[in-house]
Amino acid sequence: MRGHDRINNCLPEELLLEIFRRLESKPNRDACSLVCKRWLSLERYSRTTLRIGASFSPDDFISLLSRRFLHITSIHVDERLSVSLPSLSPSPKRKRGRDSSSPSSSKRKKLIGNKHSGAENVESCSLTDAGLTALADGFPKVENLSLIWCPNVSSVGLCSLAEKCISLKSLDLQGCYVGDQGLAAVGKFCKQLEELNLRFCEGLTDVGVIDLVVGCAKSLKSIGVAASAKITDLSLEAVGSHCKLLEVLYLDSEYIHDKGLIAVAQGCNHLKNLKLQCVGVTDKAFAAVGDLCTSLERLALYSFQNFTDKGMRDIGKGSKKLKDLTLSDCYFVSCKGLEAIAHGCKELERVEINGCHNIGTRGIEAIGNFCPRLKELALLYCQRIGNSALQEIGKGCKSLEMLHLVDCSGIGDSAMCSIAKGCRNLKKLHIRRCYEIGNKGIIAIGKHCKSLTELSLRFCDKVGNKALIAIGKGCSLQQLNVSGCNQISDAGISAIARGCPQLTHLDISVLQNIGDMPLAELGEGCPMLKDLVLSHCHHITDTGLNHLVQKCKLLETCHMVYCPGITSAGVATVVSSCPHIKKVLIEKWKVTERTTRRAGSVISYLCMDL
Template sequence: MSVLEENPDSPLKKRPPRWSDIWLKKTKPLKHVVFAMQLQSLASKDPKSQTLIPHFANIDRTLLLSDELLLKILSKLPLSQRNPNSLVCKRWLYLQGRLVRSLKILDWNFLVSGRLITRFPNLAHVDLLNGCLFSPRNSGILLTHRMVSMQMRYGNCSNWELLEENLLPVEVVDGGLQALANGFPNLRRLVVINASELGLLTLAEECLTLQELELHKCNDNVLRGIAACENLQILKLVGNVDGLYCSLVSDVGLTILAQGCKRLVKLELSGCEGSFDGIKAIGQCCLMLEELTICDHRMEDGWLAALSYCENLKTLRLLSCKRIYLDPGPDEYLGFCPSLERLHLQKCQLRSKKSVRALFRVCEAVREVVVLDCWGLDNDMFTFASVCRRVKFLSLEGCSLLTTEGLEATVLSWLDLETLVVVSCKNIKESDISPALATLFCNLIELRWRPDAKSLLSSSLMGTGMGKKGGKFFKRT
C-alpha cells in the first residue's frame, strides 16, 4: 500500500494546478471549441455517437460551421431578423456586419475612428448627410426640413444660421471622405454635404466604381471634383435651398460636369441657376442621359430650348418649380426631344400660358403625361397638350381648375390613349360626361375615375345593389 492511500489528507494528494487548467477555466468559448472538435472526432469514428448530442444541448453547434457557410445561411433570412441575429454573439455580430450594404451615418466619429470599416467592411451605399451635422444630444428642439433633420440648442435664429453653425467644416468633411475612400474602394453610392473639390477628387481616384452621387450645398468649384468620376451614372446636385443654405451652380459648373461625367444616365438639378449653355453642354456631351429631373429651378430663359440637344432623353420631371419659362420665343427656336417618352409635372406653378404651351411643344413626342398637384392648370392650358398625339397614359391628380369639358377636348384627340387616371379633380363632374367621352372610357384598357368623394362612393357601390335598397324599406303605402 502506498503512502497516498494510507493518508488521504496528505498534501501530496493535491497536485498543483496547471496553467492549461486555469486558462480553460476562464475561457468558456474556448471550451466550446474544444468540445466541438471532440464531438466531430467521435462522430467520425462511431456512427452511433449522434445520440450524445441531445445531452449537450447548451453547446453552440454553429461553431462547427465555417464563416462562409454561416454567412450564406444568415443571408437567406429576412431583413427584419438582422438586428436580433446580431445580438446572439460576437461572431454573429461580425457576420451580420458583413451582410450590410447600405448605411446612414449619424455619428461622424464612427467614420473617422475606423470603427465603420471594421464593423461593416462590405458597404456599397453610404449616406453622410446627417453625419456632417453636429447637433447637441438630448435636446428638446428638433428641426426637420425636406432633406435634413437635426436637434438644436435654441430656436431664436434662422434655419440658415443654424445650419452654418452646426455644419462640419470643409476640412473635416474632406478627411472623412479620405477615410471612406481608403476603407471602401468598391463604394457605389454616396450622399454628402459641404464637401470640397479636393475631397471629391480623392474619392474619384480611390473609388473607381462609384456610380451614384448626391451632393448637397454644391457650387461650381466642387463640380471640378465630380468631373473626375468617369464612371458616374446617377447624379443629384442641390445648389440653393430656401431657408436652409445658398450655393451657386451656373453654366460654368454644368459645362465642367458635362465634359467629365460623360456616362451619366440620370441627372437631377435642384436649385440650380443654369441656362441654355449649361443644358446644351450636357445634351451634347452626356449622350447616354435618359432621365432629367429639374427641381425648384432658378434657370434663365432659354434652358427649355436646349432640351432638344438631349437626343436620347426619355424622361423629363419638373418638381416644385415656381415657373417654367417666362419668354419662350418663336416655336422654331424651341425644337423638340425626339426620344422623350415621359413628362411628369409635380407641385409646379403653371402661371403663364406661353410657358405651358412651349413645354408641351418641346415634349410633343411623349407617351406618358403625369400632372400631380400643379397650381393653375385650367382648360385653356390643358388644351395645349393636344399637340402630344402619341399619349397612351394620362394621370391627373389635384388639378382643381380643370373641368370635364377641358378634359374631353384634349383626350378625344389622343387616338392611342389606353390608360386614364383622374383623382381629386373637384371640377370634373360625372354629370357632365358626354356620350363621346363615355365611349372613350369603354375602349380604355385601364380607367381610375375618382375626381371627388361622391364619385368614389358611387364607384364603390356600383354593382352591389346597395344604392337601391332604401326605396324598398321606405316605400310609401
C-alpha cells in the first residue's frame, strides 16, 4: 500500500545483512545501498571486499574507507588500473542552491586542493608506507591482501602491516619493491599465511624469503616467484626443509636449478600444482618430482631447453594423479614423451601443447587412446599434428567439452567430423587460422554437438554460410566469432540470429559481404546481445545499427572502426539508445561535440589522428 514501508518495518537487520551477503554482484549491492540510509549503513556493514585502483591521495582514501567499511577481510590494490574521479565541480543548479560555506562545500574545496597539489607530485597517485600503515590500522582483520605494482611501498610499511594484521592468510606483492626486512616481519607475525606471491619483487633476496618461510612453515601452501634475480636455490632448499604442507609452486627464474627443485620435491610431498619457467632445470629434477610428488595434479612447463622425453617418462611413471598438463615451447619433447604421459597418467582432463614442434600426430593419438577423462584439449602452433590425431580423440575422449586449435595446418574436415560424432558434449570450439577446416566439419558440429555454446572460427577461409546455417539449426550459441571468414555473408549471420536467441557476444569483423539486413535480424532474434564487433565491415551503415539498437537494449560494448558506412549519426544512435553501453570504439572524427558531452566516458578511439 502507498505510504507504508513493509520492508523496513518488518525485516530485522540480521535478515537484511544476510540478504546483502548473498548478493555477489557489485552493481546490485550498490543499487541496494541507494534505497535509504538504513540500507546504506547495512550494506557497508556487510561488505567484506574492497578493490582499489590508482587514484589521487590513496593514503587518505584508505583512511576514509576504513571509517565506512568495518568488516573488510579482502583488499585488492592494483595501481595498473587507472580510476578517474567523478567531477568535483558542482552542477549549475546545485551551485545556485547551495551555500558556499556549507560543510560539504568545504570538503569539496579540500578535495580540489588535494587534487591540484597531487598533480604536481606524481607519487600522490601511489600508495605509500603511510597508506599501508593506515590500512593496517583501519582493517586489522584483513585476511587477503593484494598490492599490485605499488612502487612506493617499502619494508617500513610492510613491517607495520605485519605487526597489526596477524590474521593475514594471502599476500600478493607483485611488482612491489619491498626488501628483506618487511618479508621477515611477515614471517614473524603472520603465522596463518597460506599464499604468497613475490612475482617481480626485485628488492628481495634469499635472506628475506628464508626468514618468511621459517616463520610461516606450518601454514604456507602456495608460493610464486618470478624475475627475482637474488632469489636462488637457497630459498627453495628452505621451502623443502620447512614447508611440509606446500601444494602450489610457481617459478619463473633463470637462477633456479636442479638443486632447488629437488629439495622441494624431497620435502613437499603434498605438492599438487607446479608451474615452471626455469631454463636451468633439467631432467634430473623431474626424476625427483615424478618419484616423490605422487599427489601432483597440474604441471605447466614453459620454454624449457633441458627438458626431454626422459623427464616426461619420469613424470608418467610417478605422477599417476596428473590431471592438467601444459607444454609450451618445449622443443626437445617429442611424441615419445607425450606417449609416456598418456600411458602413465590416465586421469588427464586437460592438455595444452603450444609450439612444441617435435610433438606430432602419434603423441595426440596416445592421449585419445589412454585418457578417456579428457575434457579440454588445446593445440597451438602444432604443424605436425594431422587428422588421425583428432580422430582418436573423437573415439576415445567422449567427455571432451573444449577444443582449441590455432595454426594447425594438418587438421581438416575429417578430423572435425570425428570430433563431432564422438564428442557430443562439446561446449566450446575455438579455431583460428586452420585453413583446411571448412563447411563440412562445422556442419557436422552443428548436427551432433547440441550443447555447443561458444564457437570461434577466426580467419578460417573455407567456412561459409552453410556452416552457420547448420549451427543455427542445431546449437543455441551464446558467443560467436567469425572474424575474417570472408565466405560468410548475410545468410549465415541471419541464420544465427534466428536460431540462437541466447547470443550475448558476436564478432563479425573483417567480413566484406555483410550488410544491414543481418543487423536487423539480430535485433529481432537476439535481445540479450551485449558485445558486438563490426570493425572493417564496409557495407554496414547507420540504418543497420538503428534497427539493431531498437531491440538490443542490453548492449554494453560496440566496436565499429573502419566502417565507412557508419557516420556520426550512427554513433549517436548507439550511445543514446543503449542505456547499459560501457564502451564504443570508433574513429575520433565520427564523434560530434554533442555526443562527447553526452557519453564521452564510454567512447574510445583507435587512432586519435583520424
